Each structure stands twice: as structure tokens, then as C-alpha cells.
Amino acid sequence: MLLQDVYKAAKVVKSGNHFTTVNEFTDQLPALRPKVLWEASLEVVKIGSFNVDKIVTEEDKGAPLATLVSVMTNTPLAIARWYPYSLGTHNEVRVKIDSEYFRGDLYLNGVLPGDKVAIIDDTISTGGALIALIKAIRDAGGNVSEVICVVEKVGNHGVERVLKETGVLV
Ligand SMILES: O=P(O)(O)OC[C@H]1O[C@H](OP(=O)(O)OP(=O)(O)O)[C@H](O)[C@@H]1O
Numbered sequence: 644m645l646l647q648d649v650y651k652a653a654k655v656v657k658s659g660n661h662f663t664t665v666n667e668f669t670d671q672l673p674a675l676r677p678k679v680l681w682e683a684s685l686e687v688v689k690i691g692s693f694n695v696d697k698i699v700t701e702e703d704k705g706a707p708l709a710t711l712v713s714v715m716t717n718t719p720l721a722i723a724r725w726y727p728y729s730l731g732t733h734n735e736v737r738v739k740i741d742s743e744y745f746r747g748d749l750y751l752n753g754v755l756p757g758d759k760v761a762i763i764d765d766t767i768s769t770g771g772a773l774i775a776l777i778k779a780i781r782d783a784g785g786n787v788s789e790v791i792c793v794v795e796k797v798g799n800h801g802v803e804r805v806l807k808e809t810g811v812l813v
């Protein structure tokens with residue numbers, strides 16, 4: 644798989660107290676080749692059912708992947724952000740996020756009551772981002788149908804944490 648080569652070629656840098664694998668897929672360093680994004684997106688589309696109303700991801704590393712999967716499955720895309728729009732028109736919800744690199748507030752717009760949602764992200768580490776997204780979708784009145792990540796940073800038990808805190812299997 645190309646993605647395995649991408650991670651083998653990646654440099655590991657210290658970022659605060661954490662080690663980050665700076666790589667082509669998640670950081671566009673070196674610039675992201677379309678065939679790498681295609682490979683990852685095809686795997687996601689194969690695994691998921693995408694019998695959903697919306698795809699949701701978190702800014703910004705999940706965005707290229709979620710965008711291509713959205714196009715491939717013809718499913719509208721909502722991206723949760725670290726700031727509010729406060730328009731009063733798109734069912735904005737705010738949740739707390741406690742992930743490996745970021746702690747604060749996360750805002751989701753565009754998921755409506757009754758929506759079935761697939762969450763897509765590039766990486767799961769502690770599971771904090773996914774837990775925040777699942778909570779945001781539920782607070783908006785939506786239902787989480789499936790959650791798919793391409794890469795797991797092992798050792799941080801993210802999959803177990805998400806299952807324990809939300810009942811959702813990544
Ligand atoms: O399982 P977790 O501990 O939550 O880590 C995974 C999250 O980390 C990365 O995002 P990051 O926080 O680097 O934000 P970014 O996508 O905006 O760069 C990645 O895109 C996931 O969303």
C-alpha cells in the first residue's frame with residue numbers, strides 16, 4: 644500500500660509533549676499526491692455503507708479525505724470547526740473537545756435533527772476528536788451510523804475509549 648510507504652518515509656517530530664508523524668497524507672508534506680488520497684478514500688468507501696444524509700469531519704486534517712469521500716459517495720459534507728459562525732440558521736452546536744493536540748470548544752453546523760451521519764477522519768489517537776464529534780452530532784439531533792478512520796496511532800487506546808464513552812465502534 645502507498646500509505647504504508649508514506650508513513651515509513653515520514654519524519655517524527657516532537658510537538659509539545661507528543662510525537663507527531665509529519666506526513667504526506669495528513670500534513671501534505673511533501674505535497675499530497677492524488678493517488679495517495681485516492682487509495683485512502685477508496686478504502687474508506689469500501690468499508691462504509693454510506694447510507695447516510697451527511698458526512699462529518701473535523702478541521703482541518705480530515706478535510707481532504709472527507710471531501711473526496713463526500714464526492715465519491717455523493718453525500719453532503721459538514722466540517723466541525725474550532726470557532727462558531729453564530730448565524731442562528733444551521734443548527735450550530737458547541738461541545739468540549741479533549742484530543743491529543745487540542746483542548747477547547749468545537750462547533751458543528753449543518754447536521755439537522757434526524758440526520759444519519761458517517762464520521763470520517765484521517766487519524767484516531769486518543770479518540771478525543773471522535774468523541775466530541777459524536778456528541779456534537781447527537782446534540783444536533785442526528786444519529787451516528789458509522790465512524791471510519793484511516794490511520795490508528797496505537798498505544799493511546801482511542802478505539803476502546805470511543806466505544807466506552809459513546810457505545811460507537813470505530
Ligand atoms: O484521537 P485524537 O487524540 O483526537 O487525535 C486525532 C485527531 O488529531 C488530528 O487532528 P488535530 O488535532 O491535529 O487537528 P487538525 O486536524 O486541525 O490539525 C486528526 O485529524 C484527528 O482529528
Ligand SMILES: Nc1ncnc2[nH]cnc12
Nearest residue numbers: 662663664669743766768
Ligand atoms: N499525524 C499524527 N502523528 C502522530 N500523532 C498524531 N495524532 C494525531 N495526528 C497525528
